[in-house]
Amino acid sequence: MSYPQDCWYVAATSDEVGDGFTPRRIVDTSVVLFRLSDGSVAALEDRCAHRPYPLSAGHREGDLVVCGYHGCTYDAAGRCVRVPSQDNPPSGAQVRSFPVVERGPFIWVWTGTPGGERLRPPPSTPWLQGDGWGSVGELRTVAANLLLLHEHYLDLTNVFEMHPEMVPPGIEALPPMEEVEMSEVSVSYTRELPKAPLAPWEAQVSGLTSAESFGRKETGTFVTPGLHKQTYTITGSDGPELELVRTHGFTPESAGTTHVFVQISWRGDAVSPDVGTQLADVFAEMADRDISVLETMQRCLDEDTAPRRYVNVKADRAALRARRIMQSMIEEERGR
Template sequence: MSNYPKKCWYVAATSDEFGDAPLQRRLLDVDVVLWRAADGQPIAFENRCAHRAFPLSNGEIVGDLLVCGYHGCTYDRSGACVRIPSQPQVPAGMNVKAFHLVEEPPFVWIWLGPPGTSAGSRPPRSPWINQPGWSTFADAWGVAANYLMVHEHYLDFSYAPVVHRSDLPPGLDSMPAFNSVEVTETTVSYERILQELPLADWQSGATGLDGSIAYKHRESGTFVSPAMHRQHWNIEASDGTMYTTTRTHALTPESPNSTHVFMQSSRNYNLDDDQATKRLTSFLAEVAQRDKSVLEMAAGHSGYDGWRGGVEFQADAAALRARRIVAVMLSKEAGRSAIRPGLAPKSRADSLSP
């Protein structure tokens, strides 16, 4: 059974993945082909020709048309078949299913819910990715785990002194409790304020700050939607300057047991410093690999049902509220009356919140 809402925008790909050839990708357990028309418009079809279900991703793009690589059936951007080389007429109603896309670089978002239900809805925004005053680089990977496991992992971070011990500021042996957890009907945000600490090697190397001096540290994260998580790590210098490193994770279920992660890391310091970018790229790739290994080990051993059936900690407060938001979304999609996230009955999860 899937546990991802369909009436939600998810990232299908990054803008630069749309090239000269069709791109195949499985999204929410649907096989999709992505391509870009001659005028630059991104397009998404179900990845099966209407004739023999041949994968259209094995075809070619010809201007504003996608041509199947089996019999040459040719489709326009609406999904309608407009040409069949072996006969003069196209059978009435011959088309492939097309999906609504919105391109907001660096992401191309897809709506896989019922047609028309996306009206009035917009993908979440991450303004710092493209705004002046920020420098951003990207990475992407897959995780063989349910997408909510990935969300809940990122919303926890109390595991950091165990999983990422060498990457934390010296003297930080355990993550403090949340200073705040803020919940709306659709989002969850938390914040931790750490004691004054010197810098980890990656922090001093990327910022150029003296790593031996103690600084104020702040770590925060947000469940933006089932499709996005954001994390911020702030270092405050003695003069009040804030050095912010962010990770924006676009999370798209591939299937109930696998997830696409599209990451954008942004910073507001040393914007043109290639060495800082290389250091952060290498560092975050190692972090992502460790996170991936932990999640895949847990998923392979117990799956999401085993994961969510364990005893909860105080550090799980944000993750439990995100889980509740998703449950409400799924209930609404199923046509059941749903309790608003902030008005749910008292439960064991509520007793754990700070």
């Protein structure tokens, strides 16, 4: 295993799942999601119990799923309730159903040890449910391992090489992390930047005057293997002027591919009327460069015929802790 399985992962966004089928590959498992008549979401293994054919290639009869091969029919709990060629379905015929929690805009699915979901609820994301916040999102699929993504976003010192246009004028280097908080299951860092004028993108989205200088506070948090949170706050003399949160729902499709559910959230009094479109454009361009680097690193790892030892630097502190957390979770699951 290259990622923990006993974890809630984002399977889809709420607007992706409707009356039809939404198939997705999650932690090396084919899953089909669909919305029931009461509005809730069901998730089943996307394989018929009779033959290896995807249920998502069939059709629905109300809340029932009918396989498009022989017509075997399943309820939302995965039980086979009808086989057209005989009076009763075989005893015990069913497909696995997965626990689902919908907490807008994310639909979380547990594909790990059955029953384990009761001990680890999905992470809370209140900034994605209103209270003065606005959000825009997109889904990317990245040909890179889950751990590479977490480590990348826990070390933003690459910004000077990869995203120089994002750096406020006059700042030549990021200050060291003032604080790194760690627990057995999460890690978070905080960094404060000296006051500086606004970068062009900051002035565009914030509605603030570029003639003044502002402080910035940046945090990055490995919340769970399935969730990373970054905040960026522009602060004036009277307090926060613009708060940004970049949320990444990281969901491994396989050892070398990860679905990335991105949400860019903002809150501020003077923001541009089309701030959502502007932020989406800014961070989509950043994501393009990030993905290119991440996929290149994955190719290098795949090409290495023998293990290589790469050195670490001080800025890797939070990333290394996240790596140890994930390795510990994987080892615990292997032990079971």
